[in-house]
Amino acid sequence: MGAIGGDFxxxxxxxxxxxxxxVTMPMQARNALSDDDVYVTAALWTGSGEQSAPVTSDGSANxxxxxxxxxxxxxxVCIYVAGGDNATEVNGYSIIxxxxxxxxxxxxxxxxxxxxxxxxxxxxxxxxx
Numbered sequence: 001m002g003a004i005g006g007d008f009x010x011x012x013x014x015x016x017x018x019x020x021x022x023v024t025m026p027m028q029a030r031n032a033l034s035d036d037d038v039y040v041t042a043a044l045w046t047g048s049g050e051q052s053a054p055v056t057s058d059g060s061a062n063x064x065x066x067x068x069x070x071x072x073x074x075x076x077v078c079i080y081v082a083g084g085d086n087a088t089e090v091n092g093y094s095i096i097x098x099x100x101x102x103x104x105x106x107x108x109x110x111x112x113x114x115x116x117x118x119x120x121x122x123x124x125x126x127x128x129x
Contacts, residue, residue: 004079004108004122019118020109022095031075031129032101038092039063039072040108040122042081051085054110054120058091067123075129077106083121086112090120 004023031037039060044067045053063078065071072078079092089111095102112118 004120004124008112008118017112017118018089018109019112020093020107022105022107023124024105025103025126028103029126029128030103032094032103033077033106033126034094034099034101035092037075037101038077038079038094038106040079040081040090040092042084042090045081045084047083047085051083054081054084054087054090056081056090065125070123070125072125072127074127077124077126079108079122079124081120081122084110084119086114086116086118087120088113 008019040056040058041063042054042056062073067080067082070078070080087110091109093107093109094100095105095107110120
């Protein structure tokens with residue numbers, strides 16, 4: 001398990017910006033991780049002030065942990081969003097595009113629909129298959 005995140009400044013707002021960060025597994029995963037093996041849940045998000053909740057449709061009912069005790073099904077990664085703003089289409093992916101899979105890491109990606117700050121703070125966990 002570990003922490004993941006990114007904080008960026010979006011340009012003038014004329015175009016939607018997309019962002020992504022790569023996470024290296026501390027050791028090889030037992031199974032190669034495809035797009036279908038990396039889930040994101042934003043249900044535990046807490047914001048302050050005028051922050052907007054991150055939006056994802058990449059969740060799994062099997063990611064039932066918490067920010068302090070994250071859990072994942074066997075062979076899967078669950079990313080739990082703790083904080084964030086100006087972030088939609090928050091998704092988890094393989095680091096190999098398309099139908100590829102990798103035992104070495106995964107990617108967290110999101111779209112920033114508005115100009116200004118965009119960020120995601122999260123914890124993640126991988127459960128060996």
